Amino acid sequence: MDTSFDPTGLACLVALSDTGSFAAAAQRLALTPSAVSQRMRALEAQWGQPLVVRTRPLDFTPSGSVLLRLARQWQSLAAEATRQLGAASAHGERVPIGVNADSLATWVLPALDALMREGVQVGFGIDLRVDDQDFTHEALRAGTVLGCVSSLAEPLHGCGMQRLGVMPYLAVASPALLRELPAAGLRATDLARLPVLVFDRKDGMARAWAQQAFGLPDLRLRERHVPSSEAYVEAACRGWGIGVAPQLQVAAALADGRLQPVLPSVTVPVTLYWHQWLLDGAADRGLLGRIGAALQQHAAQVLEA
Template sequence: MFDYAALTAVSAVVREGSFERAAAVLGLTPSAVSQRVRGFEERLGGVLVIRGQPCRLTELGTMLCRHFDCVRVLESDLAARLAWQDRGATLPATVKLAVNADSITTWFSHAMMAFARQDPAITLDISIDDESCTAERLRSGDVMAAVTASSDPLPWCRTVSLGRMVYVACASPSFMGVHFSQGVTAETVQKAPYLRFDRRDMFQARWAEAVYGVTLGAPACWIRSSTAFLDLCLHGLGWAMHPLPLVEHHLRSGALVELPPAHRPSMPLFWSVPRLYGSALNRLSQNVQRVAAEWLTG
C-alpha cells in the first residue's frame, strides 16, 4: 500500500510550489513536510520532488501524484454517497482537465461554475492547450478529461460530440481603412498584417488560402492570450479569426468588421472522459455537454 500521508505532502508541495506553503496548508511545520517527503523518497528509492522555486515533480513523482489525484476524486464520490466527511483530509480532490483557449474564453467557464456549485469540495486544475493537442494530454495521463478536436475515442474513454465552434475573420474599422481602403482582395489580404495565437495557429493562413488562394506574409504579432488577441484586433494591430460567440457583439456594434466574403469556418469539438471515473466526473460531463449545446452550433 502507498503511504497516502506522504503522498499528500508531495502533492501539497508541488501544488503550492514550496515546502513552506505546503506546511501552511497541511497544518504542519516545513520540517515535518520535508521529513515526510524525504522518508517516502528513501523508501521508494527515487526522487519525487525537484527542489526549487517552484518545486517540480520528477517522472516518478508525476506518476504517483496522478494516482493520488484519482484516488482523491473517487474518495470524494464515496464520502458524498455515505454522507461522511474525512476530517483528516487537508487537500481537496482535484480534477485535472485540458481545454483549448477559445473554449475557456467563451463557454467552458460556465460549465465550470455550474459544476463548482454542485461539487464545491472538488477543485478544477485547467491546462490550456491547442484543441489538436489536448487529446495527447489525456492519453499521457496528465489530465482526467479534455475538450479536443479529435473524434477518435481512446480505448478507455467515452468521447461525445459537443458541437462546432464557428470562427469569423474580422478587423477594426481603422485597420480596414488603412489596409483595405481599395477593397479586400487577394493582393491586399496577402500584404495586410494579421495576428497569430502561437506557432501552431494556422487558422488565418488556412482561411486566406481557402478564400483568396494566397499565402500570408509575416504576422503583425504572436500573442498567446485570447483576451489580448481580441484586444489587439480591436486596436487595429491586425486582422484575425475569432470565435463567433466572443466577437458577435463587437460585430453588431461596429467595433469589428467581418472580412468579405463572410466565409465562416467551424471547428468540431469533443469531450473525452475516462469511463471508470465516478459520479463527480459524470456531473462535470453533464454540465459540459449542457453548456456546449447552448453555445456551439450543432
C-alpha cells in the same frame, strides 16, 4: 521493492502539482516544507527513481506523472466513497480540468456556473487550467488534470471521450484596417504587410485560416501576440491586426460594426471534445462526471452540431 501506495505521499504529489512548489504544498497540507520533502524522498526511495524535477516551477518525471495520475484518481474515488457513505460532499475536494482560452472566454463559465455556485456552498472546487485546445490532453496524460476540453478526436488510454460540438473561427478586422485593403479584397500578398494577431506560440489558428483561404501552408505572417482571449478581440477592434477568433466571441462586435469579416465565406471549424479519466461507475457519477455532463449540455446549446 515495496509496491504499496502511501496516501500521504500521494497527497503530497497532488499538492506539489497544484501549487508548483514545496513551500506552497506544505502550506496547503498544513506541514513544513521539510516534511513534504521527506515524504517525497521516501516515495522516491520506495520506487527507486526520481519523481519530481526540482525546478521553479517544479515538474514531474515520467514516473512521477504515473503516480500523479494515480493520486488524483485515488482522491476522486475517495471523495465519491465519502458521498456514498452519507456525506453530502467531500469538503475540500478539488477537480482540475483543462480548457482552451477561447472556450473559457465564451461558453465554459456559463456551463459550470451552477456547479461552481454549489461548490462555494458545500466546499468543493473546480480548478480551471488553461492551454491551447491542441495541448490540453497533454495535461490529462501527465495527470495534472482529470478532464479536459480538447480538439483531440481519440481518447487517451484509460479515458472516455464525448463530442461537444464545433466552434467556427472567422477572420475579422476593424473597419479602419480593412480600408487599407485593395478594392478587390484581401490577397495572399497582403498578409505579408498587414499584422495578424496570434494568441501565443502554440496558436496555429491564423496559419490554419491563411492556408484554408489561400492554399499556401508556408505564408509568412506578421504576427503580433496577444495572450488573452478578451484582449485579443479588443486588439482586433482597435486595429492592431487581423484576428482569427470564434464567431461566438466576436458576434457582438460584428453586430455593432466594431469588427467586420475579412473573408466572410472562409471559416475554420474546430471540433471540441470532452475527455476524462474513467474511474469506476460510481465515481463517474461524481463531481467529475457532473462536470462533463454540464459541459456537454451547455455545449449542445451554443456550439454547432
